[in-house]
Each structure stands twice: as structure tokens, then as C-alpha cells.
Amino acid sequence: MSTFNITSSSPPMFILNGIPGLEAAHIWISIPFSMFYIVSLLGNFTVLFVVSKEQPLHKPMYLLLCMLALTDIGMSTCVVPKALCIFWFGYKGITMDGCLTQMFFLNTVAATQSAIIVTMAFDSYIAICDPLRYATILTNARITKLGLVGLIRAVLFILPVPLLLRRLPFCANRIIPHTYCEPIAVMKVSCGDTIVNRMYGLVIAFVIIGLDLTLIGLSYGLIIRAILRISSKRTHCKALNTCTAHICVMLMSYTPVLFSVLTHRFGHDIPAHVHILLANLYLLVPPMLNPIIYGVKTKEFRDKVVKYPSRI
Known part of the structure; x- marks a missing residue:
């Protein structure tokens, strides 16, 4: 195990220890990690390329899909390169x-x-419940503004997290049993009082995850009510098919987050x-699967993607 001599003159350092208990298998674990990451980059950059090149896809739905692709690229890129450095080269040190x-x-x-997934739920609601006004309610400019609002909200709520952690004193043993700097994992190596950090973490969980899930649930409650009022079974299937891709993305995005939050706080036996x-x-998995899901479920997008290999 790598160690660091922490002195008063040396910059504060942490040691990301990878996956505890599976250090001997790090090389093998890196294989699916790198494969998932490459597939994710290929899929999401394909989404961005095809939507940017095809004028018929310059619609609110596909603009949201591009925003989702950008966040998928960003999330995996924030973590995977450092994780692979740990797995391949044993570069576990990271400055504060x-x-x-x-x-x-x-x-x-x-x-x-x-926030983008919430906007997608709103997009589905308008498309099914008020289709005649869809083009006037959801314009590209309005979708862009909603994306910027989501980004600003994220910055304002997340910025205090590292600032609150920075004020804490840390023990000499700064080994973090993780592949990346997760707030709760970093808090556990602190020697100070972390009650403020923990309370703020709960605030973020309730305000961001709780509020967003409530808005999504409200949107789908209204969608289901609208579908039940439709007598045509064919229209039922068409309406449900409109929501299928978004529901899959939503489940893949929120289920692991909720599991991670709950196990960190209550799952001590795991x-x-x-x-x-x-x-x-x-x-890794949602960023890899999201482009595939939308490629399979959205015929207009699938047709545009398929035509590019045929030109080669």
C-alpha cells in the first residue's frame, strides 16, 4: 500500500485506495471499466455529432438528448481516468x-x-397531454434556458460542499477507500466535527433528488391520467412508447444514486x-446505455444514425 509522509510543509494529500479488498483484481476490473468508458464516449459523441449535422433533429427533444449526452460524458470523465491510473499504475495520490x-x-x-431528466419528463407531459401547443411551449430557446437554470442551480447547491470540506481538519491517515472523491468518503477521514457537512448533504438530497423525483412523479401522474382517458388502444401504445426511453433513463439514473445515499448512511453491513x-x-453503465436506449426507441434518430455507416 502506498503511503505518504504528511508534513506541515507538504501540500495536503489524500490516497484513493481503489476498491478495498479487491486490490489484487484491479487490473481485471480495469478491463470492463475502460470498455464501458470507450463505448460511452463513442455513443454520446455519436449523439452529439448526428444531432448537430442533421437539421430535422434540431428539435427540443434532441436538444435535451444532447444535454444528457454532455452530462454523461462529463460524469464518466470526472472519474474513470483517475480510476484507471489507480488500477494500472498505482497512482493513488491526489491533492486536496x-x-x-x-x-x-x-x-x-x-x-x-x-434537472435535464426533469425537463425530459416535462417534455413527455407536453407531448402527450397538450400536443397541439407543444411547438409553442417547448422551443429550442426555452429548452436552452431551462438547461442553464439547471446548471446554475447545480453550481449554487454543490459549491458549498467542497468549501465546507476544506475547512475541516484531516487526520494523518488520509486513505480514502474509494476510486474517486465522494463527499461522505472524504468526511470519514476528517478529525473534525462533520455535522454541518452531513446536514448540508441531507439538504442537497432532499432539495435536488427529492424535488426532482417529485416533479417527475407529478408529470407521469398527469401523463397516466391523460392516457387512461384515451379510448384507442393504438394511441395508448403510442403514448406509452413516447415515455419508455425516458423512464429507462430515469430508473438507471436515480436508482443507483438512492442506493448509494442510503447505503452510505444506513447500510453498514454491506x-x-x-x-x-x-x-x-x-x-459508467447509464452513460453507456443512454445513447443505445434512445437509438433503439427513437426511430427518427435511429434512421439518421444508420445512414452514416452506409456512406463509408
Whole structure:
């Protein structure tokens, strides 16, 4: 195990220890990590390229899909390169500034993605419940403004997290049993009082995750009510098919987050390597699958993607 001699003159350093208990398997674990990351980058950059090149796809739905692709790229890129350095080269050291910077960008991108998923739910609601006014309610300019509001909200709520952590004193043993700087994992190596940090973490969980899930639930409650009022089974299927891709993305995004938050606070009997593997898969699997889901479920987008290989 790598160690650092912490002196008063040396910059504050942490040691990201990877996946505890599975150090011997780090090389093998790096194989799916790198494969998932490459597939994720290819898929999401394909989304960005195709939507930017195809004029018929310059619509609010595909603008939201591009925003989702950007957040997927950002989330996985915040974590995977450093994780692979740990797995391949044993480069476990990270400065406090580097740790807090990684934490800020990762959580800001994740909070922004949550806002985008809420906007997607609103998009589905308008498309099904008020289709005649869809083009006037959801314009590209309005979607862009909603994306900026989501980003600003994320920055304002996440910025205090690294600032509150920076004020804490840290013990000489600064080993973090994780592949990236997660706020709760960093708090655990502090020698100071972390009650303010923990309370603010709960505030973020309720305001961002809780509020966003409530808005999504409200949107789908109204969607279901509208669908039940439709007598045509064919229209039922068409309406449900409109929501399928978004529901899959939503489940993949929120289920691991809720599991991670709950296990950190209440799941003390769950092995550490299980929690950390799932925390990493949350940043790898959804970004890899989101472009595939929308490619399979959205015929207009799929047709545009398919025509590019045929030109080669």
C-alpha cells in the first residue's frame, strides 16, 4: 500500500485506495471499466455529432438528448481516468485541491443531469397531454434556458460542499477507500466535527433528488391520467412508447444514486467493495446505455444514425 509522509510543509494529500479488498483484481476490473468508458464516449459523441449535422433533429427533444449526452460524458470523465491510473499504475495520490475539484465537477454535472431528466419528463407531459401547443411551449430557446437554470442551480447547491470540506481538519491517515472523491468518503477521514457537512448533504438530497423525483412523479401522474382517458388502444401504445426511453433513463439514473445515499448512511453491513463497485457502475453503465436506449426507441434518430455507416 502506498503511503505518504504528511508534513506541515507538504501540500495536503489524500490516497484513493481503489476498491478495498479487491486490490489484487484491479487490473481485471480495469478491463470492463475502460470498455464501458470507450463505448460511452463513442455513443454520446455519436449523439452529439448526428444531432448537430442533421437539421430535422434540431428539435427540443434532441436538444435535451444532447444535454444528457454532455452530462454523461462529463460524469464518466470526472472519474474513470483517475480510476484507471489507480488500477494500472498505482497512482493513488491526489491533492486536496484536486480531490475537491473532482468532487465539485462530478456532483455539479450529476445535479445538472437530474434537472435535464426533469425537463425530459416535462417534455413527455407536453407531448402527450397538450400536443397541439407543444411547438409553442417547448422551443429550442426555452429548452436552452431551462438547461442553464439547471446548471446554475447545480453550481449554487454543490459549491458549498467542497468549501465546507476544506475547512475541516484531516487526520494523518488520509486513505480514502474509494476510486474517486465522494463527499461522505472524504468526511470519514476528517478529525473534525462533520455535522454541518452531513446536514448540508441531507439538504442537497432532499432539495435536488427529492424535488426532482417529485416533479417527475407529478408529470407521469398527469401523463397516466391523460392516457387512461384515451379510448384507442393504438394511441395508448403510442403514448406509452413516447415515455419508455425516458423512464429507462430515469430508473438507471436515480436508482443507483438512492442506493448509494442510503447505503452510505444506513447500510453498514454491506461490504465496502460492493458499495464502491456500484458507485462506479452508476457513473459508467447509464452513460453507456443512454445513447443505445434512445437509438433503439427513437426511430427518427435511429434512421439518421444508420445512414452514416452506409456512406463509408
